[in-house]
Amino acid sequence: MSIKIALAGNPNSGKTTLFNAITGSNQFVGNWPGVTVEKKEGRLKWNKDIIITDLPGIYSLSPYTLEEVVSRNYILNNKPDVILNIIDGTNLERNLYLTTQLAELGIPVLIAVNMMDIVDKNGDEINIKQLSKNTGCEVVEISALKGAGIKEAADRAVEIAKENKKTIPAHSFSKEVERVLGEISNRIGDSVEDSQKRFYAVKLFERDEKIRDTAKDLPDVEKIIEDTEEKMDDDSESIITNERYNYISSIIGDCLKKKRNNSLSLSDKIDRIVTNRFLALPIFAVVMFVVYYISITTVGGIATDWANDGVFGDGWHLFGIGTSAYEEAYDNYETSEQIVSSHNEGLSQAKILDEDGNITDTIDITPESAKEAESIAEAGEPDPANYGVWVKGIPVIIESGLDAVHCADWLKSLILDGIVAGVGAVLGFVPQMFILFMFLAILESCGYMARIAFIMDRIFRKFGLSGKSFIPMLIGTGCGVPGIMASRTIENDRDRKMTIMTTTFIPCGAKLPIIALIAGALFNGAWWVAPSAYFVGIAAIICSGIILKKTKMFAGEPAPFVMELPSYHLPTVTNVLRSMWERGWSFIKKAGSIILLSTIFIWFTSNFGFVDGHIRMLDDLSSGILASIGNVISPIFAPLGWGDWKSSVAAITGLVAKENVVGTLGILFGFADVSENGTQIWGTLANSYTAAAAYSFLVFNLLCAPCFAAMGAIKREMNNTKWFFFAVGYQTIFAYVVSLCVYQIGSLFAGGSFGIGTVVAILLIVFFIYMLVRPYKEPSRLKDMPIKV
Amino acid sequence: MKTLKDTYPGENVKVVKINGTGAVKRRIMDMGITKGIEIFVRKVAPLGDPVEIKVRGYELSLRKADSELIAVEEI
Numbered sequence: 001m002s003i004k005i006a007l008a009g010n011p012n013s014g015k016t017t018l019f020n021a022i023t024g025s026n027q028f029v030g031n032w033p034g035v036t037v038e039k040k041e042g043r044l045k046w047n048k049d050i051i052i053t054d055l056p057g058i059y060s061l062s063p064y065t066l067e068e069v070v071s072r073n074y075i076l077n078n079k080p081d082v083i084l085n086i087i088d089g090t091n092l093e094r095n096l097y098l099t100t101q102l103a104e105l106g107i108p109v110l111i112a113v114n115m116m117d118i119v120d121k122n123g124d125e126i127n128i129k130q131l132s133k134n135t136g137c138e139v140v141e142i143s144a145l146k147g148a149g150i151k152e153a154a155d156r157a158v159e160i161a162k163e164n165k166k167t168i169p170a171h172s173f174s175k176e177v178e179r180v181l182g183e184i185s186n187r188i189g190d191s192v193e194d195s196q197k198r199f200y201a202v203k204l205f206e207r208d209e210k211i212r213d214t215a216k217d218l219p220d221v222e223k224i225i226e227d228t229e230e231k232m233d234d235d236s237e238s239i240i241t242n243e244r245y246n247y248i249s250s251i252i253g254d255c256l257k258k259k260r261n262n263s264l265s266l267s268d269k270i271d272r273i274v275t276n277r278f279l280a281l282p283i284f285a286v287v288m289f290v291v292y293y294i295s296i297t298t299v300g301g302i303a304t305d306w307a308n309d310g311v312f313g314d315g316w317h318l319f320g321i322g323t324s325a326y327e328e329a330y331d332n333y334e335t336s337e338q339i340v341s342s343h344n345e346g347l348s349q350a351k352i353l354d355e356d357g358n359i360t361d362t363i364d365i366t367p368e369s370a371k372e373a374e375s376i377a378e379a380g381e382p383d384p385a386n387y388g389v390w391v392k393g394i395p396v397i398i399e400s401g402l403d404a405v406h407c408a409d410w411l412k413s414l415i416l417d418g419i420v421a422g423v424g425a426v427l428g429f430v431p432q433m434f435i436l437f438m439f440l441a442i443l444e445s446c447g448y449m450a451r452i453a454f455i456m457d458r459i460f461r462k463f464g465l466s467g468k469s470f471i472p473m474l475i476g477t478g479c480g481v482p483g484i485m486a487s488r489t490i491e492n493d494r495d496r497k498m499t500i501m502t503t504t505f506i507p508c509g510a511k512l513p514i515i516a517l518i519a520g521a522l523f524n525g526a527w528w529v530a531p532s533a534y535f536v537g538i539a540a541i542i543c544s545g546i547i548l549k550k551t552k553m554f555a556g557e558p559a560p561f562v563m564e565l566p567s568y569h570l571p572t573v574t575n576v577l578r579s580m581w582e583r584g585w586s587f588i589k590k591a592g593s594i595i596l597l598s599t600i601f602i603w604f605t606s607n608f609g610f611v612d613g614h615i616r617m618l619d620d621l622s623s624g625i626l627a628s629i630g631n632v633i634s635p636i637f638a639p640l641g642w643g644d645w646k647s648s649v650a651a652i653t654g655l656v657a658k659e660n661v662v663g664t665l666g667i668l669f670g671f672a673d674v675s676e677n678g679t680q681i682w683g684t685l686a687n688s689y690t691a692a693a694a695y696s697f698l699v700f701n702l703l704c705a706p707c708f709a710a711m712g713a714i715k716r717e718m719n720n721t722k723w724f725f726f727a728v729g730y731q732t733i734f735a736y737v738v739s740l741c742v743y744q745i746g747s748l749f750a751g752g753s754f755g756i757g758t759v760v761a762i763l764l765i766v767f768f769i770y771m772l773v774r775p776y777k778e779p780s781r782l783k784d785m786p787i788k789v
Numbered sequence: 790m791k792t793l794k795d796t797y798p799g800e801n802v803k804v805v806k807i808n809g810t811g812a813v814k815r816r817i818m819d820m821g822i823t824k825g826i827e828i829f830v831r832k833v834a835p836l837g838d839p840v841e842i843k844v845r846g847y848e849l850s851l852r853k854a855d856s857e858l859i860a861v862e863e864i
Contacts, residue, residue, distance in 0.1 A: 060819035064812040093845040094821045238807065241818040245826075271848075280835040454850050458836040461852075562816050562855060565841060565848040 002049045003161045006075060008102060009086035010095050011057030012566040014114040018086055018144040019054040020578055022154045029582055032070045050158055061101045063210045066493050075105055076214060081161035082108045089119040089126055092256050093248055099135055100244045103169035104202060106195030108160045109137040112153045117143040123259035134251040136170035145572060166195050173243035180228050181205060187219040206237045267567040280455050288474055295436040296478030303431035312424030315392040322388015329382040336373035339363060343370045395420050410617050413607060422599025422656060433482045434584045436475060440486055441579035445571035449489055453563060463545025466495035472503045480504040480706050484713040485587055494554055498545060500717050501727045504706040505540040507533045510658035514701050516677035517662050521685040522694040533702055540703055543772060550776040553726060587716060598708040602656050621667055639757055640700060641693030641743035657707050692746030696739040703735035737764050793856035800830045802861035809858040821845040822859060
C-alpha cells in the first residue's frame with residue numbers, strides 16, 4: 001500500500017528545495033488538471049512506495065486564488081495520508097497562519113521548520129516543544145538548503161502516516177467565536193466525519209460556497225452568521241482570519257525568542273540599493289541588458305547558430321578549430337570568383353558584394369590578379385572538412401545513411417526536408433533556451449524577480465500584465481519561444497495567460513528579414529520602417545492587454561496584487577540547474593509533437609501536387625497542394641491588399657519559421673536562392689505591391705500566429721486546447737484587422753478611392769476604440785473553478 | 790480617516806480597519822495585515838507605486854489602490 005505525502009507551505013518557504021532533495025530524480029512535472037498551475041509529483045528517494053505531491057506555494061486556503069483552490073481540492077478529494085507543512089523559521093508568524101488552517105482538515109500534519117541554519121545564525125531560538133503544543137502538530141527542524149534533517153523529516157512523516165494519528169488543532173479562537181462554531185458543529189450533525197467537523201464549521205461560518213457543495217445536508221446557518229457579524233462588526237470571513245492571527249500573536253512569544261537586532265541585515269542592505277528610488281531603474285536596465293546580451297546576443301546566439309547551422313546544418317568545427325582559416329579561404333574564394341566574372345565581362349574594376357548584395361570593396365583588376373583569382377576560383381569552393389576538426393551535421397549524416405540504403409527520393413525528402421529540417425529548426429533554439437532558463441532560475445531564486453515586479457508593476461498592470469511580463473517581452477525580441485517560456489515566472493494565472501498571448505507581437509529575430517525585405521523593396525530602405533515594426537508590436541501588446549482584460553475569457557478571476565518580497569539569498573547550483581533542465585526538457589517534449597506534425601504537413605503540401613489526377617511529388621512549389629491552398633485562401637487577403645496566391649503561400653510557410661517568408665517569396669518570384677533580406681526580388685516586389693499593401697503584408701506577418709515552435713510553446717504554457725486556439729485565433733484575427741485598416745486607410749491617403757473597404761476599416765477602427773475605452777469593473781471572486789479535481 | 794495610502798516611507802502606523810470585500814480584503818488579511826497590527830512603511834517603488842511595507846517581520850508590496858483599503862492611525 002503506497003503512502004501519499006502532501007508538501008504544503010508558503011511560497012519561498014523552501015518547499016521545492018525540500019521536494020527536490022527527498023525525491024531525487026524521481027519526479028513528474030505537469031499541470032493540475034484543467035488549470036495552468038504546476039503539479040509536481042515524485043517518489044521518496046529511499047522508498048519508492050511513498051508518493052510525494054508538491055502542492056503549489058500558498059499563503060492560505062481561501063477560495064480566491066487558483067493555487068489555493070487547487071491545493072484545497074487536492075487535500076479534500078485525494079486525502080493524502082499526511083501533510084508535511086514546511087514553514088520558514090525566519091518568518092514564523094505568517095507561516096503559521098496556513099498551519100492553523102491545515103491542522104483543521106482532519107489529516108495528520110507534520111511541521112518542518114525550515115531555514116534553521118539562518119535562524120541559528122541570526123541568534124534566534126525556536127522552541128519546538130512549545131510550537132508543537134500550541135499547534136497540535138508534531139514539529140521537526142530542517143534546513144532544506146543544507147540538507148540537514150530532511151531525511152528524518154520525511155521518515156517521520158511516513159511514520160505518522162502509518163500511525164494515522166489525526167491532528168487535533170490546538171488553536172482556539174475567542175469565546176464568542178468558539179461558541180458560534182460549536183453551535184454550527186452541532187447543527188452539522190452526521191453530515192461529515194467527526195475529524196472534519198471543525199473544518200466544515202469554520203467554512204460554513206465563512207460562507208465558503210465551494211466547500212458547501214462538497215458535502216450533503218449541510219445546515220443553513222445564515223442566521224447565526226449574521227448575528228455574529230453584527231455583534232463583532234465585521235464580516236464572518238475576516239472574523240476568522242483575525243482570530244487565527246490573534247491566536248498566533250498570543251503564542252508566538254512562547255515559541256520564538258528573537259535576539260534583539262537593530263543593525264540592518266545583508267538582505268536589507270542589498271534591497272536599499274537595488275530598489276532605491278534613483279538606482280532601481282538603472283540597475284534593472286543593466287540586469288536586463290546582461291540577461292539579454294548573454295542569452296540572446298552572445299553566448300545564446302552562438303549556441304543557436306551552432307545548433308542550427310552546425311548540428312542541424314552541414315556540420316561544425318570542433319571547438320571552433322579551423323573556423324577562421326576556413327572563413328578566410330571562403331572569403332578569398334568568393335572575392336576571386338567575383339574578380340573572375342568582372343574580368344570576363346571586360347571590366348577593369350571588380351565590385352565585391354557581401355551576402356546581402358552590398359558593395360564592400362572595389363578592386364582594380366590587373367592581369368596578374370585576374371590570373372591568381374582564376375586559379376583560386378578554379379580550385380572550387382573550399383571544403384570546411386579540410387580545415388580543423390570537422391564534425392558533420394545531423395542532416396548530412398542522415399543523408400549519407402539514407403543514400404547508403406538507397407532510400408526512395410520522396411522518403412529522403414520527407415525525412416530531411418520535412419522532419420529533420422522542421423524539428424531541427426525548433427531544437428536549434430534549445431541551447432539558447434537553456435541559457436535563458438538558467439538566468440531566470442538565478443533571478444528567481446536570488447529574490448530579484450520579485451523586485452522586478454515591484455519596480456515595473458506600475459507600467460504593466462495597466463494593460464492587464466504583470467511587472468514580470470517585461471522579461472518575456474524582452475526575450476521575445478530575440479526569439480518568441482524562450483520568451484513565451486519565460487512567462488512561467490508569473491504566478492498570477494491571468495497575467496501569465498495575457499503575457500503568453502501578447503509576447504509574440506514583438507518582432508523576433510526571424511521577423512527582421514521580412515522587415516528588411518519590405519523596407520528595402522518598397523520604402524527605399526527608409527529608416528522608420530524597422531522602428532515602426534517595433535512600435536506596432538508594442539502598440540499591439542498594449543491594445544490587446546486593454547481589450548482582453550475586459551473580455552469574458554479574462555474576467556471571473558481576482559487580481560489582487562499583494563506580493564511578498566522575499567529576502568535575498570544566493571541561489572544554489574543544483575537548484576538552478578534543475579529548474580533549467582525541467583523547463584527546457586518540458587519544452588522539448590511537449591513542443592516536439594505539434595511542431596513535428598505541422599512541419600510534415602507543410603512539407604507534404606508544398607512538395608506534392610495533383611498531376612493528371614494522381615498525387616505526385618513535384619519539383620516546383622507553384623503547382624503543389626500548398627499553392628492550390630494559397631489560391632483558395634488568397635481572396636481572404638484581398639481586402640488587405642495582397643490577395644495573390646504567392647503572398648498567401650509565403651505567409652503560410654512563415655508558420656514553419658518566419659524567415660521562410662522571404663525565401664518562399666524568392667522562390668515564387670523565380671529566384672531560387674535569395675539573400676536574407678531578398679535584395680534580388682526588391683524590384684519585382686515593388687512592381688507587384690503598393691506601399692500600403694506591402695506594409696499591410698508586413699504587419700500581418702508580424703502580428704499573426706507565430707511560427708510552429710512558438711505555437712508549441714504557447715500550447716505547452718497554456719496547457720489547455722481551448723486557450724491555445726483562443727490565443728492563436730486572437731493573434732491572427734487581430735493581425736487581420738490591423739492589416740486591413742492599414743491597407744484601406746493607407747490607400748485612401750495615397751489617393752485611392754473611398755470604397756466599401758474604407759467603410760469597413762473605419763467601422764473596425766470605431767469598434768476597436770470602443771473595445772479600448774468601454775467601461776469595466778475588476779472582478780473580485782474566483783468563479784467557474786470546479787471543486788472536483 | 791487616514792489610510793495606508795496617505796503614509797510616507799519611514800512611518801510606523803497601526804491598522805484600525807480593513808475596508809473592502811471578497812478576494813482583495815481576504816488576501817490582504819491572509820498576508821497578516823489584521824486589525825491592531827503595526828506596519829512600517831519602508832519605501833515607494835521608483836515609479837511611485839506600489840509601496841513596500843514591513844509587517845509581522847517580513848516585507849510585502851502593496852498597490853496604492855489596495856493600500857487605500859487599510860485604515861490606519863499613527864502610533
